[in-house]
């Protein structure tokens with residue numbers, strides 16, 4: 906679960922990964938792609954740019970969470 910001692914950057918990354926995971930769950934159980942439902946309609950041409958930006962951010966957030974772990978700012982103000 907989200908830890909209240911995390912910094913803002915890690916909280917945002919966690920939320921993005923959470924959104925991606927929930928979206929995949931919805932696709933698996935209900936064949937419902939929520940990101941596509943919300944953003945697919947405002948895509949520019951066939952590229953679905955806003956939708957792909959969300960996917961890219963989710964991917965980056967996952968990589969960030971894996972590679973960076975918890976930063977100094979996460980540790981509740983300890984110096």
Ligand SMILES: [Zn+2]
Pocket residue numbers: 911912913914915975976977978979
């Ligand atoms: Zn952090």
